[in-house]
Amino acid sequence: MKNKMRSALYLMAPLRRVLDVREIKVGQHGLIVKNGSYQGLLLSQVPVEEKWGRQTFLDETCLKAGMRTGCWKDDNTDIFKFTAVVFGETPPQAFMPETPSPPGSRVPPGAPGLGSQPH
DSSP: OOOOOOOOEEEEOOOEEOSSGGGOOTTTOEEEEEETTEEEEEOTHHHHHHTOOHHHHHHHHHHHTTOOTTGGGSTTOEEEEEOEEEESSOOOSSOOOOOOOOTTOOOOTTOSEEEEOOO
16 A cells, blocks of 8 residues: 655634634634743644534644643633635535534644644
């Protein structure tokens, strides 16, 4: 079986600060969370592929940043949303409704996004 490498280019629109998490549209927005030197990013396709709702998407973005779940509720955590034009890959098929994720579900290794911790 041959391995096929896929690649995509994401042209991100300017970041928009999230003041109310109800502004976040699963399948439409990517997220960035920042708190001090911790920051993490998940692309809009991740919650669609994983069948996450908004709260799980936020929690998993916190985990990607190396923070605890629920960090997005902290007044010191900044949340940003963004949209992106994708070149070279089919975008998510549809908007996923708010559905709970199984307890303990995590961002799979190699999932699109980035996380960083202080060194």
